[in-house]
Amino acid sequence: MKGTRNRITTEPQWPVRLASHASIEPPVDSVGPWIVALDGVPRARISQDVASVLKELDGEKDAGQIALTLGAPWTASDVGSVVERVAPTGIFDAGPRRNAPRRVQFRAPLTVQLTLFDPSSVLPALHPVVTFLLRRGSLALLAISLLGGLLVVSSTGTDIVRLFSSPLPLATYLGVAAAMFASTLLHELGHGLALSYFGGKPRRIGIMLFYLSPAFFCDVTDGWRLASRKQRVMVALAGPLVHVGLGSLVLCGQAFMATSPHKDGLLLYGVLCYTVALLNLFPFIKLDGYVALMSALDIPHLRRKSLAAAEEIVGRFALGTTVQVPHPGFLALFGLASFAAGLCFVVVGFQRLVPVFLQLGMAGHAAVALLIGLLAILAVKGIVRFFRTAAANGSTLWRRTLALLLGAGLTSAVLATVPVSSVQAAGFSLEAGQLSIVFPKDSELPSIEAGDRVSLQTQGTVVHTELGLATVGSLPPSEANAPLESIAPVTLPGITVPVIAYDAEIRAAHADLPAHGRAEVTSNVRTTLGEYLWNAVTSSPLWPGNAGKENR
Structure with a gap:
């Protein structure tokens, strides 16, 4: 159908009856809409006339008998049309009784x-x-x-x-x-x-x-x-x-x-x-x-509809589809903004949780691998669905092939050319004029070289104000103890934690530089994005041959 996505639906077979987990919910007041629900979750709004038809579907009467029960002006064709329009909601019986909704x-x-x-x-x-x-x-x-x-x-x-x-x-x-x-x-x-x-x-x-x-x-x-x-x-x-x-x-x-x-x-x-x-x-x-x-x-499923509108607009310009969106302006723009916002939320959540999990050893790395796998599956499914929908809506094979090749080429170019420098979060401790850059003792050995740049910052939960600059020294790292606030935004007087300390030299600093705080170490070695990701994967304890290796 033009203007909609192609869906595989099963035509209802007469006599029709409601599924055991389906219900027809009356309005809260006399002027409200009736609701078609599955497991108590609304699927569509319907009129009172449509509700009267659905309530007669007992699995025994056919369309003509229901029309006679309802009386004029209902006809068998009218009843059949109602059933066909409501069928995509999935409320009709299509097999054995479903289990109760799961807690998870x-x-x-x-x-x-x-x-x-x-x-x-x-x-x-x-x-x-x-x-x-x-x-x-x-x-x-x-x-x-x-x-x-x-x-x-x-x-x-x-x-x-x-x-x-x-x-x-x-x-x-x-x-x-x-x-x-x-x-x-x-x-x-x-x-x-x-x-x-x-x-x-x-x-x-x-x-x-x-x-x-x-x-x-x-x-x-x-x-x-x-x-x-x-x-x-x-x-x-x-x-x-x-x-x-x-x-x-x-x-x-x-x-x-x-x-x-x-x-x-x-x-x-x-x-x-x-x-x-x-x-x-x-x-x-x-x-x-x-x-x-x-x-x-008053637009149910606004996000779903707007994402579909955005997808169809992108498909029209990128793949030459012929679908016409009823309201392309508002829905498409809202859909694009929703897609971008969802992507940003995933990235922010990933940045917040992954460093925490990676500190948990093998189990943490396994959790991160599963998460990346899930995200990859969702991305691939979305891409496959997008191209299948485009094909169903008139996109030619050569346009889809060209789009795939351009996408693969752009991705390869980004991985091969975008320069990145490793940035590692650490802490610093300043005692008797000697600056040390510290990492938790049980963390993986950081790849720090002499001369790497260090930003000395406040140790806050959200805001990290830069207070000074330093460079990593040439002495080998050593084991030491440092106050907890050197590596976490928590003050516990008298409590120290074991750390690996690197000597460093202050280049510039505010007069109120505290004795302990946060540090960001930026490597002087620049690699491409592809090399950086490859090194991150091959250094994981899940990589063949890395199992059993010590973190340090």
């Missing part, structure tokens, strides 16, 4: 969900809380708190930078981590509570690995039964509003406290709450901002 589920492109519990029976008891929060006095108090929180953030910029660029006490990290864990759970309960308050049914709450980052989730897909776009938008924004409210109250409260680690922890927590809220409003990933936008536009 995979969602493309890179999300794994673990269901913890069904909150639908608990949340109605909390409806009075929503009623209280929606009163004018409560809304006014929250607005004042938000204004106060924003004023605190704008007036304490120096302190905020210090918190993110300096090591902090372990107790502060643990307290903030516990508070963020609890507030993130409240964030998801906020979504569920809003949906429940408007008459919907939140189905699942759990934890997930979202683009390689851990997070909570709450299944509020039942919100499509709500007739009001405003209510659906409010359900989507309820979670970020929880973080904004908590952050505002804490920021206002800590403003009246004396300087202390507790005050620092509260300030850090408040800023993180605002950051989480802003991140969740990002519309190009399946976060709350995306759901709010999708609800406001």
Whole structure:
């Protein structure tokens, strides 16, 4: 069909009946849409007339008998047309009964969900809380708190930078981590509570690995039964509003406290709450901002449709397909932005997690290899699907072959010509005027040579401000002990860790250069991107012949 992707569908065989895991969900109110659902998850919105047809599909009556049951103006042709249009949702019986939904589920492109519990029976008891929060006095108090929180953030910029660029006490990290864990759970309960308050049914709450980052989730897909776009938008924004409210109250409260680690922890927590809220409003990933936008536009599966539109636009220009997208401007641009955002999220998550896993020895390297394999499979599947769709939509063989050759040539050129220098994160320790670049003793032996450049930085969780420059000396490395804050943004007075130390010489430094901090060592040896990746692969303990070799 022109304008759509080619799909392999099975024509329903009469007499037709609904699958055991399918249901026809009524609207929350008299004007809302009916919903076709599988395992309780909405698949399509339908009218009341279509719902009346589907409810008559008992596996015994044919189309003519159903038309007689419904009465005029229904005909057998009308009933058959309804069944054909709804068949792609997969709600008709196609074999044995399916198993119940699994607690662990995979969602493309890179999300794994673990269901913890069904909150639908608990949340109605909390409806009075929503009623209280929606009163004018409560809304006014929250607005004042938000204004106060924003004023605190704008007036304490120096302190905020210090918190993110300096090591902090372990107790502060643990307290903030516990508070963020609890507030993130409240964030998801906020979504569920809003949906429940408007008459919907939140189905699942759990934890997930979202683009390689851990997070909570709450299944509020039942919100499509709500007739009001405003209510659906409010359900989507309820979670970020929880973080904004908590952050505002804490920021206002800590403003009246004396300087202390507790005050620092509260300030850090408040800023993180605002950051989480802003991140969740990002519309190009399946976060709350995306759901709010999708609800406001009233376009179900906006991301899927926009990615398909972008794919068809790219196929038209690159492969000569003849498909015409109904609304190429908005959908295609949104799809391209969504694709780029998803790619960036994967890269950021990869950069955050891979160094941690690589420190875990053989098991960590195996986990990274599996992750890279999964990403490669997803990429290959996407490319194959793209070219198959293009072929079905009129792309000639020579155009597809040329595109593959150009893609392979461009990739080869990038691998062979793009220069890279190895950059390794380390720590530094300055004692009695002697600078040492230190690595954890159990880490792999770094490839450091005399003369390599060193950037001396603050040891922060997020911000690493450059404080000086140095070069690696010519003396061989030695074993030593260094404070924990040399290799991690944590202060534990009196606690040292075993390290491998390289001597270094300071070339330039600020007057306030601390005794310990973060270092970035940049190799003077430049290689191509292809050589760099090959060396990384062949140096892994998983590479044949490397098993059993010592890290150092």
